[in-house]
Amino acid sequence: MNWILLLEQTLNGLQLGILLFLLAAGLTLIFGIMDLINLAHGSLYMMGAYFAATFTQWTNSFFLGVLLTLPACMLFGIIVESIALRKLYTRSHLDQVLATFGLILFFNELVRLIWGPIGLDIPLPDILNGSVELFFGIRYPAFRLVIIFAGITVALLLYLLVSRTKIGMLIRAGASNRQMVSALGVNINLLYTIVFGLGSALAGLAGLMAAPIMTVEIGMGEGILIVTFVVIVIGGVGSIRGAFVAALLVGFIDTVGRSFLPDILGLFVSNDVADTAAPAISSMLIYVLMALILAIRPQGLFPPKGV
Amino acid sequence: MRKLFLWTVSLGVLIISQAAMADTVKIGFVTTLTGGAGAIGNDMRDAVELALDHLGRKMGSSDVKMFYEDDTFKPDVGKQKTEKLVKKDKVHFVTGYIWSHVLLASRNSVVGKGPFMITSNAGPGPVAGKLCHEDFFSTSWQNDQTTMAMGEVLNQLGIKNLYIMAPNYAAGKSMVAGVSRTFKGNIVGKDMTKFPAQLDFSAELAKVRAANPDAVFVFYPGKHGMQFFKQYSQAGLKGSVPLYSAFTVDSLSLPRLKDLASGSLMTQFWAPDLDNPVNKRFVADYRKKTGRYPTFYAAQSYDTIMLINSAVTAVGGDLSNKSGMRAAMRKADFPSIRGPFKYGNNHFPIQNFYLRKVIKDSEGNFTTSIEKTVYTNHQDPYAKDCKMSW
Numbered sequence: 001m002n003w004i005l006l007l008e009q010t011l012n013g014l015q016l017g018i019l020l021f022l023l024a025a026g027l028t029l030i031f032g033i034m035d036l037i038n039l040a041h042g043s044l045y046m047m048g049a050y051f052a053a054t055f056t057q058w059t060n061s062f063f064l065g066v067l068l069t070l071p072a073c074m075l076f077g078i079i080v081e082s083i084a085l086r087k088l089y090t091r092s093h094l095d096q097v098l099a100t101f102g103l104i105l106f107f108n109e110l111v112r113l114i115w116g117p118i119g120l121d122i123p124l125p126d127i128l129n130g131s132v133e134l135f136f137g138i139r140y141p142a143f144r145l146v147i148i149f150a151g152i153t154v155a156l157l158l159y160l161l162v163s164r165t166k167i168g169m170l171i172r173a174g175a176s177n178r179q180m181v182s183a184l185g186v187n188i189n190l191l192y193t194i195v196f197g198l199g200s201a202l203a204g205l206a207g208l209m210a211a212p213i214m215t216v217e218i219g220m221g222e223g224i225l226i227v228t229f230v231v232i233v234i235g236g237v238g239s240i241r242g243a244f245v246a247a248l249l250v251g252f253i254d255t256v257g258r259s260f261l262p263d264i265l266g267l268f269v270s271n272d273v274a275d276t277a278a279p280a281i282s283s284m285l286i287y288v289l290m291a292l293i294l295a296i297r298p299q300g301l302f303p304p305k306g307v
Numbered sequence: 308m309r310k311l312f313l314w315t316v317s318l319g320v321l322i323i324s325q326a327a328m329a330d331t332v333k334i335g336f337v338t339t340l341t342g343g344a345g346a347i348g349n350d351m352r353d354a355v356e357l358a359l360d361h362l363g364r365k366m367g368s369s370d371v372k373m374f375y376e377d378d379t380f381k382p383d384v385g386k387q388k389t390e391k392l393v394k395k396d397k398v399h400f401v402t403g404y405i406w407s408h409v410l411l412a413s414r415n416s417v418v419g420k421g422p423f424m425i426t427s428n429a430g431p432g433p434v435a436g437k438l439c440h441e442d443f444f445s446t447s448w449q450n451d452q453t454t455m456a457m458g459e460v461l462n463q464l465g466i467k468n469l470y471i472m473a474p475n476y477a478a479g480k481s482m483v484a485g486v487s488r489t490f491k492g493n494i495v496g497k498d499m500t501k502f503p504a505q506l507d508f509s510a511e512l513a514k515v516r517a518a519n520p521d522a523v524f525v526f527y528p529g530k531h532g533m534q535f536f537k538q539y540s541q542a543g544l545k546g547s548v549p550l551y552s553a554f555t556v557d558s559l560s561l562p563r564l565k566d567l568a569s570g571s572l573m574t575q576f577w578a579p580d581l582d583n584p585v586n587k588r589f590v591a592d593y594r595k596k597t598g599r600y601p602t603f604y605a606a607q608s609y610d611t612i613m614l615i616n617s618a619v620t621a622v623g624g625d626l627s628n629k630s631g632m633r634a635a636m637r638k639a640d641f642p643s644i645r646g647p648f649k650y651g652n653n654h655f656p657i658q659n660f661y662l663r664k665v666i667k668d669s670e671g672n673f674t675t676s677i678e679k680t681v682y683t684n685h686q687d688p689y690a691k692d693c694k695m696s697w
Contacts, residue, residue: 005517012509131543217343259510
């Protein structure tokens with residue numbers, strides 16, 4: 001094991017964590033403030049990727065495509081919220097799960113009708129489509145660096161929005177005590193719509209950033225949604241700070257597990273067993289962490305104040 | 308009145324005897340039609356329909372009814388759909404199967420229960436070896452064979468240090484076993500990634516760079532292949548470490564990969580430019596019908612229908628004559644896209660394997676072309692474990 005590899009894997013873990021954070025931030029806000037379990041959050045991620053692919057094709061520029069995608073995702077989220085989800089707020093969580101699961105199926109078929117069953121690609125501009133030399137001879141894919149920087153920037157902006165603005169104050173209040181906020185005469189419906197639009201835009205941003213690394217496919221948001229739920233459970237439901245810390249934690253654990261576990265296991269058992277067991281165990285690690293957190297600190301690492 | 312009665316009776320007898328003479332051939336086809344891998348199933352279905360068109364929608368004088376089922380890429384769903392085909396639809400042939408883990412889960416619901424089972428793609432070791440069965444046939448290959456051919460190619464190229472990556476499921480393990488069996492150099496690293504969940508290979512690619520091998524070999528079917536090629540290039544490995552693959556680049560991913568896969572080498576039993584009259588007609592008509600080059604999945608599915616046709620016509624449409632149909636299929640006496648071939652004792656083809664290279668055709672489409680023959684009449688290594696002889 002050399003330290004260049006270790007550093008590179010740290011960057012990989014950071015990049016995965018950032019991507020998870022963008023999804024988890026939206027999901028945790030929606031869950032914490034609106035008390036809505038939104039299984040269709042992964043669909044918003046998928047729509048972000050499809051929007052980005054389409055806009056990139058129209059404008060023939062990746063950057064213009066990105067600029068168009070974010071407002072489109074926000075708008076899309078607001079439309080979904082006002083048509084479908086608004087009716088669910090008073091229902092039980094089980095009804096919400098059922099309805100938003102239905103939305104997943106609906107969006108998958110919608111995408112199939114509009115864009116076809118074969119996925120799309122987002123061609124990256126040449127400047128982003130290679131690797132760059134960092135310090136000490138570490139080479140790292142340029143686009144993954146962009147993801148890291150963009151993600152950290154968004155995290156900072158989100159922090160400023162939540163802790164320094166009036167809307168942020170309402171969001172924090174909503175996460176702590178929903179009834180009190182509406183009792184104080186705040187237009188809670190408008191707040192919900194804003195929060196959902198914001199969450200949708202964050203999910204779309206995650207989708208468009210994941211798309212050039214992976215591909216734009218039907219159902220691409222379903223696998224990552226499960227990990228996102230793990231993140232918000234670990235971080236504490238409703239807490240953006242918790243989502244940030246937990247996302248990085250999950251990103252690191254997953255990456256380190258994938259990269260070093262086969263070698264570590266190889267020290268104790270035969271190589272054949274290690275090769276088969278390591279992927280299974282490394283994919284379990286984050287769930288083990290979640291189980292531990294639930295046992296020791298069920299409210300999560302950083303629950304919002306007043307919960 | 309009496310005359311009318313006689314007419315009715317004789318007409319009825321005529322209809323019944325017609326039906327007895329030529330039963331409708333019912334064929335179940337289990338594949339993936341939805342989700343990211345749905346494009347593969349779609350391609351296979353197009354090939355099946357093309358084969359039926361070529362047969363005039365009839366096998367001998369019998370009508371054909373297809374039952375397409377979607378396994379949604381999941382072994383449990385594939386098994387349920389298979390049981391439905393056998394028990395409810397009472398099909399005579401259960402075919403299709405892209406994925407080895409779906410095939411293995413579904414096998415026991417078919418063999419010994421009446422219908423023939425024909426795999427159109429998946430070829431896990433057990434069904435070619437210990438679990439071989441008189442009612443089980445393949446129109447594809449055994450999983451290990453293609454990568455064994457790749458191991459030979461790597462030896463010929465003088466590769467000393469190899470890094471291997473594959474998904475951690477039945478077929479991935481077979482593919483790795485195959486290349487490890489014939490490759491004579493060192494395997495300096497091996498990663499089995501979670502399947503199908505893992506699509507981001509950043510951590511593994513970092514390890515590849517650190518290991519600095521002479522070459523990388525991967526098996527990533529379907530959408531995973533495309534994502535792997537993209538990330539390999541983004542990680543800056545494309546120019547520095549040569550990448551060899553099996554079942555990773557296909558006619559579905561090539562139009563999207565384009566230059567990323569240009570010049571890429573792989574082994575396979577077939578290529579769109581394989582020079583025989585059956586294949587030329589198949590590729591030309593398939594392109595006319597769909598506007599795409601056929602995948603190997605499509606080619607194998609075309610052969611599945613032709614194999615069934617040879618069985619049904621040999622027994623004159625008498626689908627109760629299973630031993631007659633089995634004897635006919637064992638002859639492999641049908642127009643195959645791979646040219647004439649023989650079946651081994653385990654009902655897997657004994658066939659050639661070629662080295663394919665990604666090229667641009669005269670119209671600028673990306674496709675693959677055969678570079679050379681690696682194996683001639685190659686039989687899979689599991690055939691010796693199969694107790695069946697005929």
